[in-house]
Amino acid sequence: MSRSSTERFVEHFVASNEFLQDELDGHRECFVHLINGTLANGVAESYLRTLANFHLDDTILSMAVDVVRDHMIPFHVDESLTTVDVCGTGGDGQNTFNISTTTFFVLAGAGFHVVKHGNRGVTSSSGSSDVLQELGIPVVASVETLHKIFDEVGSVFLFAPSFHPVLKHVVPIRASLGIRTIFNVMGPLLNPANPTHQLVGAYDEQAAQTMAKTLHRRGVEATVFHHLDGYDEWVPFGRGSCYRTAPQQAQVIKSERSYKEFHVPQASEKDLHGGSIKENAHILRQILQKEAEAPKIDTVCMNTAMAIQTIHPDTSLQEAMERARHSIASGAALTVLESMIKVSHVDS
Incomplete structure (x- = not known):
């Protein structure tokens, strides 16, 4: 379909405000x-704005993901690894605060190979890469450097624009x-390392489903969740x-699931508030240094425990929480952060 034909299709789609499966092509x-x-930007904006009016169907989501993945730069890891x-x-x-970014370090400190895929903040003020950059980890790095980090640390952060350059438009x-x-x-469906497991938080229940x-179509073992109070993270x-x-x-x-299953005290929304990129980076380091308020540490451990259960479904939630807490208490999670900073700057 030519650009002019596509623009006419968008005009039709916007005018009809109707999503039809037989128009998937x-x-x-x-x-x-x-x-x-x-x-054209105006046409693209009209298309995305209109598409946002509909509940997402997995057929169009799978199609869109496939289109982008066809242009993806892969990050190859040993297929025998979990x-x-x-x-x-x-x-x-x-x-x-940046809950999943903090979870990245705690899960890695618990001995898992984490290949976190993330970006700068687009619809939030502080994305994962913003915070990592503030902590001293250069997110824009060569594939060789990223492989070195993964080989030496066991986990790595993959900056989305580096692997999906077509999305710059x-x-x-x-x-x-x-x-x-x-x-x-x-x-979350575009990780260039094709991880075997994923823990994904969604902003609403329809998106989660x-x-x-x-992910099920792609054969990935995953837990996708939505907190009924509107969060895309597990909270206490x-x-x-x-x-x-x-x-x-x-x-x-x-x-x-209820927060009570994690055996943590009930917290409030304000206990989990973050701030600027600098403030969120400070909170992350405080958590890894065991200096943060209990609700923030509990929140990160809850998300880490859910990731552990996704990988090992037979592990009890209590045991998964203990592994998460030990990662922080032993200093293992902080060691992952410090090692990643050190390796990132070698020969740079």
Whole structure:
């Protein structure tokens, strides 16, 4: 489909405000032109804004993910390794500190190979790469340097723009729109290391269910969840919906969990508030140094425990929480951070 044909399709889609499955090929062409930068910004904004009006279907999400992955620069890891990614969609509007980024270090300190895929803040003020940069880890690095970090530390952060250069055309469009779009949901599904396991937080339940179905299609063992108070992270109050995927399962399995199952005291929303990039980096380091307030440490341990259970479903939640707490208490999580900083700057 030519650009002019695609633009006519967008005009039709916007005017009809109707999503039809038999028009999937038209949507595929929209994404091809969108990521190649051959769709005018105004047309692209209209398309993404209209698409955001609909509940996401796993067929269009899978299609969009496939289009972007076709242009992805892969990060190869030993296929015999168990690898895991922990991330959220962002866009939940809760102004928390960087929970999944902190979880990255605690999970790595517990002995797991974490290949975290992340970006700068787009719909939030402080993305994972913003905080890592502030901590002294250069996120823009050569593939050789990243492999060296992974080989020596056992875990690594993969900066999304380095592996998805075609998405540079989408960045100004998303910034201009200032709303959640399909790209919030796509991000966690585009890890260039193809991790064997994922823990993913979603900004709403529909997104969680759709992402889980998409991961299930790809054969990834994952837990996708949404906290019913609006968070894309596990927090020490309220309940959350979980969608569990595994290759041996015929379908995605849904369950609900309460913070009480983690045996942590109930906290409040303000206990989890973050701030600027500098403030969030300080909070992350405080947690790893065992100097943060208990609710923040509990929150990170809860998310770490859920990741551990995703990898080892037979592990009890209590045992998973103990492994997470030990990673912090022993200094192992902090060692991962310091080692990553050191290795990142060797020969730089």
